[in-house]
Amino acid sequence: MVLADRCDILVVGSGNAGFSAAISAAESGTARVLLIDTCPEEWAGGNTYFTAAAYRTVHGGLQDVLPLVNNVSPEQIVNIELAPYLERDFSDDIERVCSGRSDPKLARILVKDSNSTIKWLASHGIRFQLSFNRQAYEVGGKIKFWGGMCLKTQDGGKGLVADHRAAAQASAVTVSWSTTLISVQNDSSTGNSIVTVKKDGRQQTVDAKAIIFAAGGFESNPRMRSEHLGPGWDKAMVRGTPFNTGSCLELCLRDLNAKAVGDWSGRHSVAWDAAANPTTGDREASNEYTKSGYPLGLMINVHGHRFVDEGVDFRNYTYAKFGRAILSQPEHVAFQVWDARGAEWLRDEEYRPERVERITADSIELLAQKCASRGLHDAE
Incomplete structure (x- = not known):
C-alpha cells in the first residue's frame, strides 16, 4: 500500500493498546487515523497475540x-x-x-x-x-x-487481535505493516509532528497532528532487559513478539524529551516452558507455554530445593512474579512437581501432553533419577 503523507492521528503499535486508541480516535470523529507497526502483517498484534486475554x-x-x-x-x-x-x-x-x-x-x-x-x-x-x-x-x-478475574476474550489473544483488526477496518482506520518509526520532529509553523518512517526499504515523511505511542515494550531486547531489569535478564526467554525491541521508547526519551517515570525494575514474568524457543513466541502455541499450575504442587531448582511458597496466594496474584524467582535460580530453570491427585487438576491449556514434557514415576526416588537426565543435579 502507498502510505499517505498526512493524517490526523498516528498510532504506533498494533497491540491491544494501539488498536483501542485507533478505534477510539476514529469513533471520536477523527477523519484520518493511521496505525503503523514495524512488524510484518503475519506478526500483527504485538504481545497481545500471545496472552490468554484475561481481563480484570x-x-x-x-x-x-x-x-x-x-x-x-x-x-x-x-x-x-x-x-x-x-x-x-x-x-x-x-x-x-x-x-x-x-x-x-x-x-x-x-x-x-x-x-x-x-x-x-x-x-x-x-x-x-x-x-x-x-x-x-x-x-x-x-x-x-x-x-x-472472570472474563477472557474468545480464542484468547489470537481472537482479541482478530476482533480488533475487524473493528479497525469497520472504523476506517488505515493500518500499515512493516512500517518502522525513524524520527519525530516538531513543525513550529503548524504545531504538527513530521514523522519519518521506513517502509518497503525507503524512508518517507508523514505530517501528523498528533501521535499516540503504544509500542514501548523492550521484552525482546536482551541489552535493555539487562540494563533496566538487572543482571541475568538478558537470559530470560521471550514469551511474545520478537519486534518489541524498545526502539520506540528510546526514541521518545532521546528525541522528544519524554520523562522516564514508574518502576523500571518491575516486570511481568511468568513460569515459561524451558523447551520453548528462547528468542521468540510461537504463533501457533501462543500462551500454552505458560506453566502456572504450581499452587497444586512444588517447584524445585536443579539442586532439588524449593525457593518460593507456591501457595502463598491465588495464582492470579503470584504468576507474574514467580518467573523472576525461577530466573534467579541456578541455570535459570525449575522443575514443577505434583502428586497424582494434584496432577488431575492441571489445565489442558498449559499442560496437555502434546505441548509439555511429563516425567512420571511411582516413587520420589525414581522420579528424581528420571529428572537427573533432564538437568536435576542432586538426585539423591
Whole structure:
C-alpha cells in the first residue's frame, strides 16, 4: 500500500493498546487515523497475540457480566457462583500485589474505568466469554469463580487481535505493516509532528497532528532487559513478539524529551516452558507455554530445593512474579512437581501432553533419577 503523507492521528503499535486508541480516535470523529507497526502483517498484534486475554474488571456479579459474554446458556446460569468484584477489591489488590509502588492516579483511572472500558470494547465487536477453563472450578455442584478475574476474550489473544483488526477496518482506520518509526520532529509553523518512517526499504515523511505511542515494550531486547531489569535478564526467554525491541521508547526519551517515570525494575514474568524457543513466541502455541499450575504442587531448582511458597496466594496474584524467582535460580530453570491427585487438576491449556514434557514415576526416588537426565543435579 502507498502510505499517505498526512493524517490526523498516528498510532504506533498494533497491540491491544494501539488498536483501542485507533478505534477510539476514529469513533471520536477523527477523519484520518493511521496505525503503523514495524512488524510484518503475519506478526500483527504485538504481545497481545500471545496472552490468554484475561481481563480484570470491576463488576457487580454475574448479572453485570452476562450481557457481555457469548458462552453461557440459560441452563448454566443457576449453577454459576460469581461474587461481585468492587472498586475497593480492585484497588486493594493493586496496592497489595504492587507493594504500594503503583501510581495512585493511574490506578484510580484503571479501577474506575475498567467496567465501562470492557463494555466499550464489547460494543466494538470484542467477543468476551466467562473464563471457565482458567478461572473456575466445580465445587459442590456449582461452578465457582475465584481470584477476581472472570472474563477472557474468545480464542484468547489470537481472537482479541482478530476482533480488533475487524473493528479497525469497520472504523476506517488505515493500518500499515512493516512500517518502522525513524524520527519525530516538531513543525513550529503548524504545531504538527513530521514523522519519518521506513517502509518497503525507503524512508518517507508523514505530517501528523498528533501521535499516540503504544509500542514501548523492550521484552525482546536482551541489552535493555539487562540494563533496566538487572543482571541475568538478558537470559530470560521471550514469551511474545520478537519486534518489541524498545526502539520506540528510546526514541521518545532521546528525541522528544519524554520523562522516564514508574518502576523500571518491575516486570511481568511468568513460569515459561524451558523447551520453548528462547528468542521468540510461537504463533501457533501462543500462551500454552505458560506453566502456572504450581499452587497444586512444588517447584524445585536443579539442586532439588524449593525457593518460593507456591501457595502463598491465588495464582492470579503470584504468576507474574514467580518467573523472576525461577530466573534467579541456578541455570535459570525449575522443575514443577505434583502428586497424582494434584496432577488431575492441571489445565489442558498449559499442560496437555502434546505441548509439555511429563516425567512420571511411582516413587520420589525414581522420579528424581528420571529428572537427573533432564538437568536435576542432586538426585539423591
